[in-house]
Amino acid sequence: AQSVTQLGSHVSVSEGALVLLRCNYSSSVPPYLFWYVQYPNQGLQLLLKYTTGATLVKGINGFEAEFKKSETSFHLTKPSAHMSDAAEYFCAVRPSGTYKYIFGTGTRLKVLA
Amino acid sequence: GAVVSQHPSWVICKSGTSVKIECRSLDFQATTMFWYRQFPKQSLMLMATSNEGSKATYEQGVEKDKFLINHASLTLSTLTVTSAHPEDSSFYICSAAQGASIVNTEAFFGQGTRLTVV
Numbered sequence: 001a002q003s004v005t006q007l008g009s010h011v012s013v014s015e016g017a018l019v020l021l022r023c024n025y026s027s028s029v030p031p032y033l034f035w036y037v038q039y040p041n042q043g044l045q046l047l048l049k050y051t052t053g054a055t056l057v058k059g060i061n062g063f064e065a066e067f068k069k070s071e072t073s074f075h076l077t078k079p080s081a082h083m084s085d086a087a088e089y090f091c092a093v094r095p096s097g098t099y100k101y102i103f104g105t106g107t108r109l110k111v112l113a
Numbered sequence: 114g115a116v117v118s119q120h121p122s123w124v125i126c127k128s129g130t131s132v133k134i135e136c137r138s139l140d141f142q143a144t145t146m147f148w149y150r151q152f153p154k155q156s157l158m159l160m161a162t163s164n165e166g167s168k169a170t171y172e173q174g175v176e177k178d179k180f181l182i183n184h185a186s187l188t189l190s191t192l193t194v195t196s197a198h199p200e201d202s203s204f205y206i207c208s209a210a211q212g213a214s215i216v217n218t219e220a221f222f223g224q225g226t227r228l229t230v231v
């Protein structure tokens with residue numbers, strides 16, 4: 001069965017510091033990969049996605065992620081954290097040939113002033 | 114991007130009553146809609162997949178008779194929590210997929226509905 005692992009349920013960074021949120025997936029066939037952000041009591045907002053093509057994907061709000069097939073990873077990064085980045089981040093995969101999304105357990109990002 | 118709207122955003126109901134949550138795709142036709150449940154501080158778990166005009170497909174462990182899903186049109190799906198109990202209190206999120214082709218189809222998420230059963 002497909003699964004998504006997000007290392008670190010809580011990550012704290014200082015404002016202006018690098019943000020790195022880790023995501024690994026298990027799949028014999030590379031799936032479609034997504035990062036979503038969720039603010040309190042709100043739905044999910046798509047940050048970025050990888051389907052095919054360039055493995056470095058740029059998203060909104062300065063975030064980017066790199067698909068590494070050999071490592072089965074899709075880590076999310078941002079060079080400089082902003083206070084407004086504090087939120088819950090979910091990595092998700094969508095196996096080829098299905099509509100279903102499989103979500104990781106989420107990482108809560110805290111940005112320290 | 115496409116917009117998916119859920120209504121209501123939050124609802125409080127008494128134990129034993131039923132609650133209906135609507136999910137609408139505002140600017141596109143959604144062939145397939147999905148319902149997820151999110152417990153506090155946990156991830157989203159897919160409950161069921163609904164296709165317009167046909168019965169929903171429920172994930173293992175989800176009670177079909179308790180969580181009634183109707184996808185009567187290409188822009189509206191409803192989730193009815195029947196005989197709600199406090200353990201049904203949760204955050205429910207829907208998503209809608211545009212197009213009939215799976216390839217490159219992206220699902221768009223609603224803003225969620227927080228259900229509290231007292």
